[in-house]
Amino acid sequence: METFWEVFKRHGVSRRDFLKFATTITGLMGLAPSMVPEVVRAMETKPRVPVLWIHGLECTCCSESFIRSATPLASDVVLSMISLEYDDTLSAAAGEAVEKHRERIIKEYWGNYILAVEGNPPLGEDGMYCIIGGRPFVEILKESAEGAKAVIAWGSCASWGCVQAAKPNPTTAVPIDKVIKDKPIIKVPGCPPIAEVMTGVIMYMVLFDRIPPLDSQGRPKMFYGNRIHDTCYRRSFFNAGQFVEQFDDEGAKKGWCLYKVGCRGPTTYNSCGNMRWYNGLSYPIQSGHGCIGCAENNFWDNGPFYERIGGIPVPGIESKADKVGAIAAAAAAGGAIIHGIASKIRKSGEKEE
């Protein structure tokens, strides 16, 4: 298999441009400039890693997001950096031919391929709410995961369950870590995840031959380390107590904080605030809509979207900003535990009503 440097060379890329590229992606992956030599070394020695990309219950928004990546362009990732050997959406082959090819890759690259999973397995009706090649998807998932080096859970479906697992979850859809227990799983949540987050995760794994550092919930820290609220360009309006009270009011035209019309930025961990979408072009809050929290577990069932979330003291003047920040940091450290507390408090809040 070719190394990246060999791939670049046959593209006629100069050594100078190659090094420039390595420097850019080092930054993209959130690594210090001192890591550039390691990135270069990795790119000079690593072959193209085979990737199997399988689809359970889903809407294909993760694949669609992935192909929108600008740095790096998805075409470069798919054609030069990885070898995408199986993908329901992009593979030329169909039927038995494509299924046999999947089996061949598993055998030939046992222990050395990456399994990417979009969507999730439904467990109801013996798995027959999602059927591939006349077999339940859950079987394909287990079979494909067995020889994988690592598993990427693309999007909120694979990571948490997402829309089909929302109440009453008619198909008993479950996140993939409920059926794959013995493999490292990198959760890349979002409905869908940001394109550059997706390619960034792949780049990291391919170049360093290891999975990126994960938080307590299995998400890459570099992309899910901050709440959207912490990096939001409207945060200063929150701190100053300047809020949109109703859609399209004067505050909405001035781009003030959307917290009061239901923004979930304060409880959502993702890179929408700092990286934004489409290579920095925009993100939901910039378009005037609150964050619906699509990267968070169970976000569909966390109450109506346009109701303001509890637990966030609303500042009226700027002096309270530091206090708000301190509370946020404490909440961030707690992760799942805090989520539990928050739900309890929400319930008690409801009783008080």
Add this chain to the structure above:
Amino acid sequence: MKRVVVDPVTRIEGHLRIEIMVDEETGQVKDALSAGTMWRGIELIVRNRDPRDVWAFTQRICGVCTSIHALASLRAVEDALEITIPKNANYIRNIMYGSLQVHDHVVHFYHLHALDWVSPVEALKADPVATAALANKILEKYGVLNEFMPDFLGHRAYPKKFPKATPGYFREFQKKIKKLVESGQLGIFAAHWWDHPDYQMLPPEVHLIGIAHYLNMLDVQRELFIPQVVFGGKNPHPHYIVGGVNCSISMDDMNAPVNAERLAVVEDAIYTQVESTDFFYIPDILAIADIYLNQHNWFYGGGLSKKRVIGYGDYPDEPYTGIKNGDYHKKILWHSNGVVEDFYKGVEKAKFYNLEGKDFTDPEQIQEFVTHSWYKYPDETKGLHPWDGITEPNYTGPKEGTKTHWKYLDENGKYSWIKAPRWRGKACEVGPLARYIIVYTKVKQGHIKPTWVDELIVNQIDTVSKILNLPPEKWLPTTVGRTIARALEAQMSAHTNLYWMKKLYDNIKAGDTSVANMEKWDPSTWPKEAKGVGLTEAPRGALGHWVIIKDGKVANYQCVVPTTWNGSPKDPKGQHGAFEESMIDTKVKVPEKPLEVLRGIHSFDPCLACSTHLYNEKGEEIASVRVQGVVHV
């Protein structure tokens, strides 16, 4: 007779299985089954929720044609609550919708369908110099449609996205493919039937053009959706609100979601849409079509489109007061609403039936059947209107094999997770081909006073008929015609976006910056019970959402979606859906590698996530969790 199974059908959205019975002597497909092999239940999930949230849930029905289910949902809820949206919101929604049409069709042709026609293996045999010469000839011959395409803004100095039809350009792509083949790691091109004789039907130079543009458009496609990212914050799954759009306008503030700079970003993307369809998509598909139709007499796959097509209409020129009350159909620019039968006999002999407003609430017109679907009805000989729909899952397994390991589906019993929608008990095809047939018939038979969009569509069809030297009834209702109609529609939508952009500029210039009507935002202003219909033309065909709201919550919600129409199993009368009919209307050269059938199926751009949903009259009570109160840390 040979029974051939293709499962999974790749290069589509979701999971689909096809089974065909082939007469090995003639290659004729004698019978065919298509089965949706997934089921998610979103309509049950939205019950008892806040109707203002439902657009976000239903949007997740599909991430490929992302946003169209959101639009249908907003229209249904607004129809129920009698909300009229502001002018700007109407124009912005139309631009977001048009961008979807362009993107979805471009990606469908290049990335999901092209490999049925062109092969990287054949592209290696091409001479790059001859390829460049041919590419220029193609632009010259098939680019004539560009000449009557309107540019309402006239702002673009020159086309920025233009095919680089030079030997160097094609040589680079050929080198890339060669290395890929030599590396042994074929990636997405692996394991396909590249040895199928049909890949010999085009000259190697056309294969190289196709593969080069496949790769080139993979990079360009992302720019086509920029309007949704600006107005809706992201893509896939941009944001909307009931009553309008969220992106407030201010020409005085850089923090405003929409200002002069943001509008310039949108305008630039629309011109990219125009150039991608004018200079890449249209010439490429017409060049391939001309060779298939005129050199190889390849007219397969029309199927149901010859018999009956249905559409709902779209592009409200100005805000309307409702859909049920008939105002929507008075305001639309694109009159694809109606049913046309027997188009293959010629446009004069085709039969036309109108569909508007009240027809969508008539329990006799649109109904769904489950005789061959894995659901239970009290009486399965009868269909149900969406407002009365029942879904009770009833998985019965295959004909041969076990419950979880199939050999063959049961053609006499139930065999799909898709229901069978019918119009007055009859099967219909939906999609760009259906819409183009309907508009063409309505205008030519004089049923309507055509709008500029209707006239543009007629002009496109007449021009293509002249280029191909074939009458519309011959080339349109075929696999090739379905693929051409999609390209024409993408081109129409791109140019129509320039029209909406002009209207948006003019309206803001006139001093109107309103984007949302919030009068009925508060549920206390709603009636105790309300019913609504939301219609649109999704990339894959006519889409309808039906909602019943009671006490501020969704009491029942149902979607009849394009792939349910096209991918439906048989109904009680044994009538096939459009996928199945198209296969039966096809001959295959190599039965165990039915490329021709796959090509026909792909020409519908199947979306299985869209078609496999659930409605239920007996849904469990869903407790809504209110998030209130304050956390004391």
